Amino acid sequence: MLIRDLWSYYQGYVIIKVKGRGIEEFLNRASHQGIYLWDVQRLSRELLIARMRALDSTRLRQAIYSIPVTIQIRQRIGLPFLWRKVSQRFALLVGALLSLLCIYLLSSVIWFVQVHGLQQLDQALIHEVLKEAGVRPGVWRKAIDSRELEKYLMLNLPQLAWVGVSLRGTLLELTIVEKVEVPVDQRVPGDIVAGKNALVTQIIPFVGRVLVEEGETVTEGQVLIDGSLGGYGSMGQSVGNGYLRAAGVVKGRVWYRGFGEAGLVRHIPRRTGEMCTSNRLLVGPWHWDWGVLSPPFPIYEEEKRVKRPTWLRFNWELPIGLLTTEYHELEIEKIETDLEIAKEVALRQSWEVIEAKLTPGVEILSEEVDIGTEEHNGDILVRARRVVEVHEEIGVFRALSGGK
Numbered sequence: 001m002l003i004r005d006l007w008s009y010y011q012g013y014v015i016i017k018v019k020g021r022g023i024e025e026f027l028n029r030a031s032h033q034g035i036y037l038w039d040v041q042r043l044s045r046e047l048l049i050a051r052m053r054a055l056d057s058t059r060l061r062q063a064i065y066s067i068p069v070t071i072q073i074r075q076r077i078g079l080p081f082l083w084r085k086v087s088q089r090f091a092l093l094v095g096a097l098l099s100l101l102c103i104y105l106l107s108s109v110i111w112f113v114q115v116h117g118l119q120q121l122d123q124a125l126i127h128e129v130l131k132e133a134g135v136r137p138g139v140w141r142k143a144i145d146s147r148e149l150e151k152y153l154m155l156n157l158p159q160l161a162w163v164g165v166s167l168r169g170t171l172l173e174l175t176i177v178e179k180v181e182v183p184v185d186q187r188v189p190g191d192i193v194a195g196k197n198a199l200v201t202q203i204i205p206f207v208g209r210v211l212v213e214e215g216e217t218v219t220e221g222q223v224l225i226d227g228s229l230g231g232y233g234s235m236g237q238s239v240g241n242g243y244l245r246a247a248g249v250v251k252g253r254v255w256y257r258g259f260g261e262a263g264l265v266r267h268i269p270r271r272t273g274e275m276c277t278s279n280r281l282l283v284g285p286w287h288w289d290w291g292v293l294s295p296p297f298p299i300y301e302e303e304k305r306v307k308r309p310t311w312l313r314f315n316w317e318l319p320i321g322l323l324t325t326e327y328h329e330l331e332i333e334k335i336e337t338d339l340e341i342a343k344e345v346a347l348r349q350s351w352e353v354i355e356a357k358l359t360p361g362v363e364i365l366s367e368e369v370d371i372g373t374e375e376h377n378g379d380i381l382v383r384a385r386r387v388v389e390v391h392e393e394i395g396v397f398r399a400l401s402g403g404k
Contacts, residue, residue, distance in 0.1 A: 002307050009322075012054035012078030017273075020069030023048050030063050043273040054080060075277060082290065099283050106284045106319045110139050111170040119178050121159055126174070129156050141167060170319045188399050189243035192225035194218040195396040198252030208246030224250050224395055243400050250395035253365065256357050260349025261383045262342040266335045269299070274329040282306075282321040295327035302327060339382070343371055346384035354388050362392040 018026060023046065030037060040050040060071055086092050113135070115126050130136060133152045135144060146165040153163045153174075162177040192208065200216050208225040212218055227246035276292040308321035347369065368387045373380055 002309070005307065008051075008053070009078050012076070012080035013051050014054055014057055014073050015049065015051050015075040015077070015277075016057075016060075017072045017074050018048040018050070018069055019072075020046055020067070022067040022069045025067050026064055026069050029067070033059060033063055035059060035063060041273075043271075047273060049074070049273060049275075054078060074275075077277065077279075077291075085290075099286070103283070103320060107170060108141055109170060109284075109319075110135070110141055110144065110167075110172050111137050111284060111319050113137060113172045113174070115174045115176065117176045117178070121157070121176075121178060126157075126176075129153060130174075132156070135172065141170075144172070189227055189245050190397055190399040191223045191227045192246045192248055192250060192395045193398045194220055194222045194224055194250075194252075195394050196220050196254055198254045198394045200224075200250065200252045200394075201391065202249070202251040204249040206247040206249075207244055208248065210248075218252070218394075224248075227400070246397070248395065249393065251391060252394040254390050254392060254394065256354045256388045256390065258350040258353035258386045258388070259384070260346040260351075260353065260386075261381050262337070262345035262349070264337050264339065264342055264380045264382065266337055268333045268335055269301070269330040270333050271301075272329045272331050276327050278325040278327070280323040280325075282319075282323060284319045287323075292327065295329075297327065297329040299330040299332065300327045301330055342382040343384070346371065346382045347386070350384040350386040354386060358388075358390065359392050362390045365389040365391055 020026075023042075027037070035052060035056045037050040037052050040048065042048050054076065057073065064071060086096075113127065113130065115123055118126070127136075129152075133149060135149060144165075144167065146167065149165050150163050153165075153176075154160055157163075159178055160176055161179045164175040166173045166175075197219050198217070200212055200214055200218055203210055203212070203214060203224070205225050208227045210224070211226055212222070212224050218224065225246040225248045227244045229242045229244065274297065276295055278289065278291040278293060281288045303326040305324045306321050307324075350369075366389045369384065370386075371382065371384045373382050375381070
């Protein structure tokens with residue numbers, strides 16, 4: 001595909017819009033006359049957009065003779081059209097030739113540095129150590145010794161367990177493995193606290209002193225089972241400076257609230273078929289633009305494509321590329337939704353909000369749902385409010401802080 005696109009750009013091609021009742025007959029006649037069309041988009045029964053070679057555009061008049069269609073050339077793309085624009089700009093031509101002469105030199109320079117395998121380390125720290133080693137975008141490939149760079153990183157980053165360096169064209173790739181931290185000692189002292197606001201229904205202490213009673217309302221972070229030496233338990237043993245590791249089961253009733261809404265009118269963006277294109281030639285840190293720089297449409301969406309040639313023999317990605325941006329005009333279409341469907345959407349959203357908070361396997365005790373309609377900015381909204389009461393484990397362990 002890249003070779004075909006480059007060849008089409010070299011020869012020059014045009015984007016045409018065909019409108020009328022004889023589109024099928026036009027396509028058949030164009031095929032018989034050897035007129036090659038590609039990227040054909042049938043936008044409606046009487047509207048079609050396609051691309052064709054610039055050389056074939058002179059035969060369009062013969063192809064549409066006596067056919068009820070009209071053809072409009074929307075855009076001309078390619079080197080022949082570009083050459084007409086820049087042939088009188090000598091400085092621009094000289095700059096382009098110098099850029100091409102620099103491609104060989106640019107392919108011998110590292111332009112990109114990628115780091116894979118980061119878990120805890122900050123990527124900025126890795127790049128800072130690389131700069132200290134003299135490795136950064138713009139350095140010559142021959143100046144980098146992969147084995148020496150690996151040793152340097154291992155010596156200056158003690159958090160690393162292993163590091164690998166590979167050079168791929170203008171890309172320097174680092175694959176690192178961080179050291180695994182030792183998990184927290186399960187005997188570290190601390191308390192059992194409330195993980196959420198709840199009404200306590202059951203307390204079974206194993207280690208420590210119970211500070212709340214069944215039927216009492218607790219708030220998130222409140223201590224439920226104290227692990228200080230004043231507490232006791234059949235399984236307790238001293239593990240810290242006057243403190244135990246509290247343990248036990250604490251269950252309670254918890255209320256979750258969810259909200260969802262849906263409109264009776266949906267605004268759906270659709271393409272009108274109008275479009276324009278912007279191109280950017282990338283060469284290392286430089287770029288040249290041509291085509292439409294600012295879309296003339298009030299509402300539009302972008303489609304970007306970057307094509308970079310690769311030297312397959314060495315699997316090198318050259319530091320040049322072509323960025324094509326297509327701007328498609330949009331129009332907003334209003335679609336009315338049935339009231340019952342909107343209610344279902346709002347109810348489903350309210351449940352999804354609660355479901356994301358629930359612990360797997362909890363016991364649902366009750367559920368209340370309130371649904372109604374409201375006017376907002378001229379549109380009718382269906383809003384659902386849901387309250388779910390569950391019975392679940394609320395106690396979580398909190399390690400003893402240094403200042404306690």
